Amino acid sequence: xxxxxxxxxxxxxxxxxxxxxxxxxxxxxxxxxxxxxxxxxxxxxxxxxxxxxxxxxxxxxxxxxxxxxxxxxxxxxxxxxxxxxxxxxxxxxxxxxxxxxxxxxxxxxxxxxxxxxxxxxxxxxxxxxxxxxxxxxxxxxxxxxxxxxxxxxxxxxxxxxxxxxxxxxxxxxxxxxxxxxxxxxxxxxxxxxxxxxxxxxxxxxxxxxxxxxxxxxxxxxxxxxxxxxxxxxxxxxxxxxxxxxxxxxxxxxxxxxxxxxxxxxxxxxxxxxxxxxxxxxxxxxxxxxxxxxxxxxxxxxxxxxxxxxxxxxxxxxxxxxxxxxxxxxxxxxxxxxxxxxxxxxxxxxxxxxxxx
Amino acid sequence: xxxxxxxxxxxxxxxxxxxxxxxxxxxxxxxxxxxxxxxxxxxxxxxxxxxxxxxxxxxxxxxxxxxxxxxxxxxxxxxxxxxxxxxxxxxxxxxxxxxxxxxxxxxxxxxxxxxxxxxxxxxxxxxxxxxxxxxxxxxxxxxxxxxxxxxxxxxxxxxxxxxxxxxxxxxxxxxxxxxxxxxxxxxxxxxxxxxxxxxxxxxxxxxxxxxxxxxxxxxxxxxxxxxxxxxxxxxxxxxxxxxxxxxxxxxxxxxxxxxxxxxxxxxxxxxxxxxxxxxxxxxxxxxxxxxxxxxxxxxxxxxxxxxxxxxxxxxxxxxxxxxxxxxxxxxxxxxxxxxxxxxxxxxxxxxxxxxxxxxxxxxxxxxxxxxxxxxxxxxxxxxxxxxxxxxxxxxxxxxxxxxxxxxxxxxxxxxxxxxxxxx
Numbered sequence: 001x002x003x004x005x006x007x008x009x010x011x012x013x014x015x016x017x018x019x020x021x022x023x024x025x026x027x028x029x030x031x032x033x034x035x036x037x038x039x040x041x042x043x044x045x046x047x048x049x050x051x052x053x054x055x056x057x058x059x060x061x062x063x064x065x066x067x068x069x070x071x072x073x074x075x076x077x078x079x080x081x082x083x084x085x086x087x088x089x090x091x092x093x094x095x096x097x098x099x100x101x102x103x104x105x106x107x108x109x110x111x112x113x114x115x116x117x118x119x120x121x122x123x124x125x126x127x128x129x130x131x132x133x134x135x136x137x138x139x140x141x142x143x144x145x146x147x148x149x150x151x152x153x154x155x156x157x158x159x160x161x162x163x164x165x166x167x168x169x170x171x172x173x174x175x176x177x178x179x180x181x182x183x184x185x186x187x188x189x190x191x192x193x194x195x196x197x198x199x200x201x202x203x204x205x206x207x208x209x210x211x212x213x214x215x216x217x218x219x220x221x222x223x224x225x226x227x228x229x230x231x232x233x234x235x236x237x238x239x240x241x242x243x244x245x246x247x248x249x250x251x252x253x254x255x256x257x258x259x260x261x262x263x264x265x266x267x268x269x270x271x272x273x274x275x276x277x278x279x280x281x282x283x284x285x286x287x288x289x290x291x292x293x294x295x296x297x298x299x300x301x302x303x304x305x306x307x308x309x310x311x312x313x314x315x316x317x318x319x320x321x322x323x324x325x326x327x328x329x330x331x332x333x334x335x336x337x338x339x340x341x342x343x344x345x346x347x348x349x350x351x352x353x354x355x356x
Numbered sequence: 357x358x359x360x361x362x363x364x365x366x367x368x369x370x371x372x373x374x375x376x377x378x379x380x381x382x383x384x385x386x387x388x389x390x391x392x393x394x395x396x397x398x399x400x401x402x403x404x405x406x407x408x409x410x411x412x413x414x415x416x417x418x419x420x421x422x423x424x425x426x427x428x429x430x431x432x433x434x435x436x437x438x439x440x441x442x443x444x445x446x447x448x449x450x451x452x453x454x455x456x457x458x459x460x461x462x463x464x465x466x467x468x469x470x471x472x473x474x475x476x477x478x479x480x481x482x483x484x485x486x487x488x489x490x491x492x493x494x495x496x497x498x499x500x501x502x503x504x505x506x507x508x509x510x511x512x513x514x515x516x517x518x519x520x521x522x523x524x525x526x527x528x529x530x531x532x533x534x535x536x537x538x539x540x541x542x543x544x545x546x547x548x549x550x551x552x553x554x555x556x557x558x559x560x561x562x563x564x565x566x567x568x569x570x571x572x573x574x575x576x577x578x579x580x581x582x583x584x585x586x587x588x589x590x591x592x593x594x595x596x597x598x599x600x601x602x603x604x605x606x607x608x609x610x611x612x613x614x615x616x617x618x619x620x621x622x623x624x625x626x627x628x629x630x631x632x633x634x635x636x637x638x639x640x641x642x643x644x645x646x647x648x649x650x651x652x653x654x655x656x657x658x659x660x661x662x663x664x665x666x667x668x669x670x671x672x673x674x675x676x677x678x679x680x681x682x683x684x685x686x687x688x689x690x691x692x693x694x695x696x697x698x699x700x701x702x703x704x705x706x707x708x709x710x711x712x713x714x715x716x717x718x719x720x721x722x723x724x725x726x727x728x729x730x731x732x733x734x735x736x737x738x739x740x741x742x743x744x745x746x747x748x749x750x751x752x753x754x755x756x757x758x759x760x761x762x763x764x765x766x767x768x769x770x771x772x773x774x775x776x777x778x779x
Contacts, residue, residue, distance in 0.1 A: 030629065032719075032727060043742060046716040047550045053718055054474070057436065060718035062631060062727045082627055234740050236747070259742040262515035321462070323470075327550075328742070 030081045033061035033304045037071025037088030040117055040185060040253055041290050044329050045088055045312075051323070052304075052311040061086075061308055067183070075293065076101035085298040085305050089291045090117065090188065095355045108296035108349035112309065113340050115318055116330040118254035118279035118287040119189050120266040121176075127246040130162070130169060130267040134285060137269075138197025139165045140174045141228050143221035152203045157223045177231040177238045178251035189251050192286045193269070195219040239264055254279060254287075255328025279330045287330070296347050313341040400758075404751025407540065410553055411502040412494040413468060414534040415447040419480065419487050429484035438480075440473035441465075444495065452525055463522050469496040471542075471554040494536065499552040499745040501526060505535055517744070543752065547718045548734065552745030555738070557753055559720045563633055563713075563728030564702060570637020570724055571644060571701050576694050578641070579648030580683075583690075586649075587656040588678050607646035614643045615707030623711060630712030631727040639707045644697035651693020655686040688775035695768040699761050705732045731757045 035045060042065040053060025066074065068089040075087035076097060093111070101109060121132060139145050140162065144154040162169035179186040198219035199205045207215040222228050231238045235252040239260050242250045249267065254274060257266050266274040270285055278284040292312070299305045311317055318324050320331050331337065421427060423446060424438040445465050449455065455464050472495040479493075480486060497505070500517045504526060507515065513523060529535045546556025590596045618639035622628045628635050659682050667677045708714060714733050721728035729737070735757065738750040 034630070034727075039740075042716070043550065049716065050550055050718050063716040064631065064712050064714060065716075082623070082629060235742065236739060256742045259517070259744060261517055326466075 030302055032059035033086065033302055033308055034084045035061050035063045035086045035088065035292075036066045036074045036084045037064075037086075037292070038068040038090040038290070039065040039183070040068075040090035041088035041114070041292065043255060043327055044114070044290075044324050045292070047323060047327055048312045048317055049308065051317070052308050055311075056304075056307060058304060058307075061304065072097045075295065076104055076106055078104045079106055079295065079297045081302065083295075085295050085302050086308070087293050089293065090185070090288065092289070092291060093293060093350075093355055095352070098350065098352045098355055102352070106295055106297070108347070110294040110296055110344060110347045111350050111354075112292050112294065112313065112344045113332060113336070114290050114292060114312065114329070115324070115332050116279055116287050117290055118274050118284055118330065119185060119192065119251060120254055120257045120274045120286075121193070121249055121251055121269065122242065122257055122264040122266045123249050124242045124246040125263060125265050128170070129265050130249070131271065132169075132267045133166075133270050134193055134197035135200045136162075136166045136169065136197070137193045138195075138200070138219075141176060141222055142194055142198065142218070143223045144218055146201055146204070154218065157225070157227075160227075172247045174227040175229065175245070175248040176227065176251060177229050177241055177248055179235075180230040180232065185251070185253055188288045189286065190220040190222065192288065194222065196285060253328075254330065258328040276325075276330060280333075289332075290329075294344070294347065296349055299347060309344050313337070313344045400751045400754050403748055404753075404755050405748075406506050407748035407750075407752030408543065409506075409537045410540045410542070411497040411505045412536050412538055413497050413501070413529060414492060414494050414536070415444070415451055415468075416490060417443060417447045417476070417493045417495075418490040419443060420446070421487050424487070426487060429480065429487045432481075435477060435481055438477065440476045440480075441470065443476065444468050444472055452528075455521075460521060463519055464525065466498055467501050467522065467525065469498045469551060469553045471549075471551060472496045494538070496553055497535075499743055502553055503744050505530070505537070540752075543749070547720045548716060548729070548737070549718060550716075550741070550743075552741075552743050552749055555746075555749060557731065557734060557756060559717060560729050560731045560734035561756075563636075563717075563721050564730040566633035566721060566724045566728060567636040567640065567730055568698060568702060570634055571640045572694070572698065574638065574641040575644050575648055575697065579645050579694070580652050580690055582645075583649050583652035583656060584678060584683070587653050588674070588682065603646050603649055607650060610706070611643050611704055612706040612710065614639050615710030617642065618707060619710045629725065629727075631715050631717070631729075632725050633713075633721065633728050633730075634724040635711050636708050636713050636728075636730065637724065639711060640701040640704060643704065643707060644701050647697040647700065648690075648694050651696070652686070652690040655689025655693070656682060658689065659685045685777060688771060688777075691775075692768045692772045695764055695771070699764040699768075702730075702764070703732050703757065703761060705730075705736055708733055731760070 033049075035049070037045075042063060046063050049061040049063055064071075064084075068091055071084075071087040071089065072093065074084050077083050093109075098109070101107075121130075121137065123130065139157075140159055142157060145157050145159070147153045147155050148158065159165050159174060161171050161173055163171040165174070178189065181187075204215070204218060207218070231241065231250070235256045238250040238252055239256060242248055242264050250264070254266075257264060257274065258276075268274075272278050272284045274284050274286075279287045294305065294309060314322075315337075316322050318329065318331055318337060320334070322331070325331055332340070420443065421429075423442050424440065426434045426438050428434060445461075448464050448468065449461075452464060455461055475496065476493070501522075504512055504516050504518055504523070516523060518526070526535065542554060542556045544556065545558050546554060547559030549555040586596060586599070618635055622635050622638060623630060663681050663685065664677050667681050668674075672680065705714070708730060713729050714736065715727065715729055716737065717727050717729050719726075731753070735750055735753045738746045738753060
C-alpha cells in the first residue's frame with residue numbers, strides 16, 4: 001500500500017524534529033558577518049556589504065534593519081556566534097547601553113563615526129519652497145507652545161495654518177507627515193528641530209537646569225491633534241503622499257530627498273537649503289552623526305569583519321567622491337575620516353567616558 | 357376571489373420589488389469586490405511591467421590587456437582583480453571624446469552600471485581569446501538612466517536625476533540606436549542588491565523554497581497524524597474537547613505571536629542561528645498547523661461511516677481501516693488544506709520579522725541553515741528603498757509572488773476537482 005510510503009516519508013521529518021533539539025551545534029560556526037541596527041544606516045551599510053562581498057568573492061555580510069535601539073539590544077546581548085558582530089546607529093551609543101554591554105561580557109567595542117545625515121522638511125515641487133526656522137517648526141508642531149500674548153505661560157497649540165505661526169509663510173493648513181516615535185529619525189527631528197526651536201525662548205531654555213523632565217516634555221512633545229501625521233517608517237510612502245498633496249510637508253532623511261529630486265524639494269531651515277555641502281559643513285541645523293560599533297571579541301573569529309570595516313572606512317567608500325556619497329551619505333571632513341579610519345584599523349576600544 | 361388571493365395580489369408587487377433590491381445589493385457587493393481587484397491589479401501591473409525590462413547601452417569595448425592588467429587570460433586570479441571598469445570608462449571616453457574635466461567625466465562614467473564590469477569579466481572568463489580585440493557590447497545602464505529612458509519623453513527632463521549634459525549624452529545614444537531595452541533576466545537569476553539594475557529575486561525565491569520545504573516536511577505529517585488521532589482514536593472527553601478548542605483558537609492567533617515564540621524558544625532557548633530558513637520553517641509550521649489539522653479533520657469526517665463499518669465487518673483492524681480506507685479517501689481534502697496553508701505561509705512576513713529573516717542578503721542561500729530571506733520580505737525591503745527604480749521592481753516582485761500564489765491555489769482547486777469523491 002502506498003500509504004506505508006507516506007509513513008516512511010515522515011521519517012526525515014521526525015529526524016528534522018530531532019535535529020531541532022540538538023540545534024546548538026548549528027550555531028557553533030558562522031561564515032558571514034552579521035550586522036544589525038539603524039534603518040538610516042542600512043542603505044549605506046548594505047552598499048558596502050555588497051561591494052565588499054563582490055570584490056572578495058567571499059560571503060556577503062548579512063544586514064538586518066532593526067532600528068538603533070533594537071540593534072544595541074541584540075549587539076549587547078553577549079559574545080558568541082549567535083550574537084551580531086556589528087551594530088549600526090543613527091545616534092551615539094548611550095551610557096546605559098554601554099554598561100549593559102559590559103555586564104554581558106561585550107567588553108571591547110570600537111566606535112566608528114561614518115558620516116552625517118540631514119533631516120529634511122520637504123514638500124512637493126508643485127508648491128512653493130518654504131523658508132522655515134526651527135522656531136517655526138517648534139510653534140507649528142509642539143504640543144504646548146508659549147502663550148501668543150507674550151506671557152511666560154503655556155497653552156495647547158492653537159496654530160492652524162503656517163501663516164498663524166509666522167506671517168511670512170503661506171496661509172496653508174499645517175500638515176506634516178513624519179515618522180512614528182519608534183524611529184531614530186523622529187528622535188533626531190524632535191531633538192534637533194523642535195527642541196532647537198524651543199531653546200529660542202529664553203525662559204524655556206532656563207527650565208532645562210530647573211526641571212529637566214518638564215523641559216523635555218515641552219520641548220520634545222509633538223502635537224497629537226492631526227496636524228502632525230504619523231506616516232509610518234516607509235519614507236517612500238511619505239514622498240508619494242507629498243506628490244499627491246502639495247500643501248503637506250514631509251519629514252525624512254536627506255538620502256530620500258536626494259533620490260527624489262524633481263518630485264520633492266527641501267524647505268530651508270534658518271535660511272539654509274539642505275544640500276550636500278550645507279550638511280557637511282554643519283550650517284544646515286537639522287543634521288546628525290551616524291555610527292557603527294564593532295565587537296572586538298568577534299574579530300578574527302568571524303571571517304570578514306576587518307575586511308568590511310576596512311572597505312567602509314576606505315576613501316572609495318566614504319570619501320568625498322566615494323560611492324556612499326552617491327547614495328546620499330554626507331562625508332565627514334577628511335581629517336576626521338583619517339582619525340576614525342586609524343582607530344577602526346587598530347580597533348581602539350571605547351572607554352565609556354566619551355559617552356553620556 | 358378569496359381573501360388570501362387578494363392579500364397575495366396586493367403584496368406581490370412589493371415582494372417583487374424587494375427581491376429586485378435584494379439582487380441589486382448582491383450585484384453591488386460583487387462589483388465592489390471586483391473593482392477593488394481590478395484597481396489593485398491595474399496599479400501593480402502598470403507600475404511593475406517596466407520592472408521586467410532593463411536599459412542597455414551599446415559601446416565599442418576594447419579589451420586592452422594593459423588597461424586590464426592581464427598578461428595571462430587563463431589565470432583566474434588575474435581575472436578576479438582585473439580592472440574592467442577602466443575598459444568601460446575608456447570606451448565611454450571614445451564615444452564622447454569632447455567630455456573634459458573631472459566632474460563631467462565622473463558624470464559620464466555613471467551612465468553605466470557598476471555591474472557591467474562583472475558581466476564583462478564573466479564574458480572574458482568564457483572567451484579568453486578575446487583579450488586584445490575590440491567588440492561591440494551591450495552594457496547594463498545605471499538605474500537613473502533606466503528610469504530616464506523609460507519615462508515619458510515630453511516630461512522626463514523635469515523629474516530626472518540626471519544633469520543636462522548626461523541627458524544630452526543619452527539623447528545622442530538614443531538617436532544612434534545605441535540604447536535598447538531588454539528582458540530583465542537578473543531579476544530571476546540574482547540575489548538582492550542595492551543597485552536596482554542588479555537586484556534580483558532569486559535569493560529570496562530560494563529562501564522561500566527552503567522555508568516551505570521545512571514547513572511541508574514538518575506541518576503535513578504532524579498535522580495529518582494529529583487529525584487522524586483526534587478523529588479516529590481519541591476518546592471524546594473533556595481533554596480532547598479542550599484540545600479541539602485550543603486548535604481552533606490557535607488558527608486565529610495573529611501570526612506575529614508565532615514569531616515572538618520562535619524568537620524566545622528556538623533562537624533564545626535552543627540557540628539556533630538568526631535569519632535561517634530552518635527557524636523560519638518551524639515558525640511557519642506552528643502557524644499553519646491549525647489550518648492543516650482543521651481541514652484534515654474535516655476531510656476525515658466526510659468519509660462515510662459505512663466504509664469504516666464495511667472494512668471492520670470484513671475483519672480489518674482499526675489501524676488497517678484508517679491506513680487502507682479512510683486516509684486514501686480523505687487525502688485529496690487534506691492535500692487541498694495543506695496547499696492552502698502553504699500558500700498562506702508563503703505570503704507571510706510578520707513572524708519572520710522577529711527571527712531576523714528581514715535582512716539584506718546578497719548571496720543565494722545554499723541550504724536551510726544559511727541566512728536567507730523570503731519573497732514577501734524582499735517586496736517589503738524593496739518598497740522601503742530610496743532609489744526610484746525600486747518602485748517598479750517592487751511591483752514586479754508582487755506580480756511574481758501573486759503568480760506563485762495563484763498557481764498554488766489553482767493546483768489546490770484542480771486537485772480537489774480531480775480527486776474528489778462524492779457519496
